[in-house]
Amino acid sequence: MFLSKSCLYGIRAAIYMASVEGNQFMSIRHISDTLDISFHFLTKILQTLTQDGIMSSYRGPNGGIMLARSPDAILLIDLVRSIDGDQIFTECFLGLPNCGNAVPCPVHDHWATIRTDIAQLLSTIKLSDLAARVNTFGHRLSENDILSSIKKPESQ
Amino acid sequence: MFLSKSCLYGIRAAIYMASVEGNQFMSIRHISDTLDISFHFLTKILQTLTQDGIMSSYRGPNGGIMLARSPDAILLIDLVRSIDGDQIFTECFLGLPNCGNAVPCPVHDHWATIRTDIAQLLSTIKLSDLAARVNTFGHRLSENDILSSIKKPESQ
DNA sequence: AAGATTTAAGACAACTTTGTCTGCAATATA
């Protein structure tokens, strides 16, 4: 897995938050129930995003969490950097000990290019793009198929 | 980390084996001592490579392990596939549940391209390329700087 | 002020990966 589960959960939550009308505080419990993600685990992940200024939270009744800025001002790479760090955009491929980069191994430059491509890709994807796709095509965010929760084939 | 530690260890061991003159059985103990890798852990990894026909082993005195074919007939991707599986070359990026690929998310195609690039890259690198680099430039395979083990700064 | 609701924080458990240890099987040598 290139991204950690924490990161995937955070991204799914962000997509969901961006996919509903109006940017209001929404309880983490609601999100975790809807997306079928562990509440406390998701709480920690969203805390990270809040601390990094991507989301903002409010305690108490009718409190919750919401996107700190417009979904088209949040890039996929922002979420990934916040949760997984940007180590994945800088780390080496073979991890030869004491490799000072001075004499690169044969994969070094190619890998650097690929890393850049990945960062580039994630920088071009806005949260709004992902949310739009979810809304338009009914993409799944949970096993339970919440967004189009009409036709879930039950028994028989 | 894109590759697991097991995979990195296996690759380092393979590079070392390819970097010494003559392809003879070499004891795993020697390799693990030289590269400063856990003996039993390395044993398991090399077992996998042996089972996949990339290396061959022999028990008993003067036994050990050796490359099953010439280092220029072993590709980096062979080692990776054997140890980490080829899941990393096929798995999705966002992992949205129930995503049937029919309606791809915005990263899908780009990620597929990048995955292909990675597989392509690993397919072009021969073990002999890596070993040559080690020999020529004295690249490090262990923290202890074995290949040029002359000048390791001791106390003072 | 009291109680309910909600995020924040941290302890703890389950699971996965990584690393260690013990015994076994095969082989060579004597």
Add this chain to the structure above:
DNA sequence: TATATTGCAGACAAAGTTGTCTTAAATCTT
């Protein structure tokens, strides 16, 4: 045959990630 050397196999431990639970702090409602 006895002994030493080596890979094979599996149990076990340590560490990291993932997931659960309890308590505290903030805020609203009454």
